[in-house]
Amino acid sequence: MLTCAPALRNLRFQLGNVKYALPSRSFSTAVNTDALDKWIESPPTHTLVDRFTFEHLSDLYITLPTRDGTRTPYITPEESQPLPYGHHLAFFHARQPESRLREDGTDEDISPPKPFLRRMWAGGKITWNHGNPLLIGGKATTTSTVEAATKKGFEKGNPMVFVTQKIDITMEDSKSPSVVEERSHVYFPETAERK
Secondary structure (H helix, E strand, O other): OOEEEEOOEEEEEEEOOOEEEEOOEEEEEOOOOOOOOOOOHOOOOEEEEEEOOOOHHHHHHHHHHOOOOOOOOOOOOOOOOEEEOOHHHHHOOOOOOHHOOOOOOOOOHHHOOOOEEEEEEEEEEEEEEOOOOOOOEEEEEEEEEEEEEEEEEHOOOOEEEEEEEEEEEEOOOOOOOOOOEEEEEEEEEEOOOEE
């Protein structure tokens, strides 16, 4: 039988007759915040350009035949048709060699500086502009900005940075974005001694 009795800073549980306790998550060393404060004062912007190519989408359509919730036969994507919801996520990937990516495979361009390298998803939302859709075969630009960055837990020895990133995806020759995405992450120091 597995029983859990979580405390605010410790986790204790029993599996069968063996009792376990995980250590506190508070950090015993202070984090230098100079680079982080500069990053928050002048957050980065990152821009990528991609084309919603027929070939790339064909591969995606074949790989995800149930993307619409049904088991319909393969349908060839057609030029100038609206890109299906969520398919933009298969584009605009990092344009860095693997050696320059963080351990979790993300690009550093919009992330807080070291030591805040551990990232946890905290939420997000996507808004589609139905009057100005992303179009198959079209070229688009994505612009990522930091909407908000907040430091929390530093005074308690458990430093975290809450970051809200806004991503505008705009078709070539368009004035307004076709998709606006908001991603929220919490960043923790990569290495720290634990109490």
